[in-house]
Amino acid sequence: MHNVKRVHQSQAATQAKKERERSKITEYLALTNDVISRKKTNDWSKDAFDQTQRLLQLNPEFYTIWNYRRNIMLNGIFSQSTSEEINNLLSDELSMTMAALKAHPKVYWVWNHRRWCLENVPDGPVVNGQPSLQWRKTNWDRELAVVEKMLNADARNFLAWNYRRYVMASMPVQKPGIVELAYTTRKISASFSNFSAWHQRSKVFSSLWNTGQLDPVQSREEEFDLVHNALFTDPDDQSAWIYHRWLIGSGENQEQLRQEIAVIEELLAEQPDSKWCMESLVHYNRLLLKGGCSNSDELEQKCLDFLQKLKKIDSPRKSRYQEISAQIWGQADPQAV
Numbered sequence: 001m002h003n004v005k006r007v008h009q010s011q012a013a014t015q016a017k018k019e020r021e022r023s024k025i026t027e028y029l030a031l032t033n034d035v036i037s038r039k040k041t042n043d044w045s046k047d048a049f050d051q052t053q054r055l056l057q058l059n060p061e062f063y064t065i066w067n068y069r070r071n072i073m074l075n076g077i078f079s080q081s082t083s084e085e086i087n088n089l090l091s092d093e094l095s096m097t098m099a100a101l102k103a104h105p106k107v108y109w110v111w112n113h114r115r116w117c118l119e120n121v122p123d124g125p126v127v128n129g130q131p132s133l134q135w136r137k138t139n140w141d142r143e144l145a146v147v148e149k150m151l152n153a154d155a156r157n158f159l160a161w162n163y164r165r166y167v168m169a170s171m172p173v174q175k176p177g178i179v180e181l182a183y184t185t186r187k188i189s190a191s192f193s194n195f196s197a198w199h200q201r202s203k204v205f206s207s208l209w210n211t212g213q214l215d216p217v218q219s220r221e222e223e224f225d226l227v228h229n230a231l232f233t234d235p236d237d238q239s240a241w242i243y244h245r246w247l248i249g250s251g252e253n254q255e256q257l258r259q260e261i262a263v264i265e266e267l268l269a270e271q272p273d274s275k276w277c278m279e280s281l282v283h284y285n286r287l288l289l290k291g292g293c294s295n296s297d298e299l300e301q302k303c304l305d306f307l308q309k310l311k312k313i314d315s316p317r318k319s320r321y322q323e324i325s326a327q328i329w330g331q332a333d334p335q336a337v
Contacts, residue, residue: 031055039068044076053096060100063109070116083122087135090117094139098146111163118143118170133172140171155187161196165203177208185226192230195239202246220247220256228263235267241276251287260284275314278306282324300328 035055038048052069056062078086097114104110121139123131144167150160168175181204187197205223208214224247230240244260251257261284268277285299293299307321307328314321 028058031058035065035068039064042075044072046077048072049077056100060104060107060110063112066109066113070113083124083131086120086122087124090121091139093117094142106159114143115166136172140167143167144171144175151187155191155194156196158196161200165200177204177213180204181208188226188230192233193237193239195242198239198243202243217253223247224256224260224263231264232267232270235271235274235276238276241280245280245283248284248287251284251291254288254291257284257287257291261288273313275310278310282306282310286328303328 031051031054035048035051038045038051049069049072052065052072055065056069059065073089077089081089094114094117097110097117100107100110101114118139121136123133124135125132127134144164147160147164147167150157151164154160168180181201184197184201184204187194188201191197205214205219209216209219224244227240227244227247230237231244234240248257248260261281264277264280264284268274268281271277282303285303289296289299304325307325310321311318
């Protein structure tokens, strides 16, 4: 490292360090050979289980050993345990994997093992002669809290958002979609550039609309207020623009489409060089043209004027704008525009 004074070790200290490293390697190889040998002989014992934990603490990316550990539970430990003991064991596994994730947050094999543990939590305990969902609910609720801690640390972590969707879909007692909407609102309000939160919001709305829990027309109109706030706050950030385009869809609601065009034109008046304003106006005006309108010549010219300006302010995408211009003119050669 720069500006850090190097400490020169004596030859004896260097040799001692090498010996320690050599000893660790020897110990690791011996442990690996022992566990692999046990695996080959289908050793489902508690001793084998403990050995896998020792090895995985040294090397959490050893996916074969994670598989072996699960097989020990399925073929050995579970068959000799009560439901409560299985639940306690899986809770310990979740604690163990959490410790591993703190040091190795991106090792997929640890996450896979965690999923397996959650999916194998038994029903229980028995209440009034019937198994309850208490154990499963407790573990899945705790997992949701874990994901929220991850997103508090990094609100744009798309892996955590994907995992959150998995957890939400797997919970034995489903959270209302409106609760997840409130969560995404908090994340978006903290940062309008949180693309993952916008994306999650689109997933939730789609589900609520498809199941008839929300009126698509009314909720869309209310949603535009939130998006407008984001667009006017940071017109150069693409996250809200992409979400806005998703809300508009194919532009079937022509009245809504015209209203949004007027809003963007107002923003463009304040930000005359906004690439996203002009790109969106081209896209939305073309939707109007597809729907049929009386002032098609005027709209086409508007689009062409915006595209001409976009070629200058966004030159790396000049060819793309030329191609769109050619489509508007109905020409085959975009260079002719």
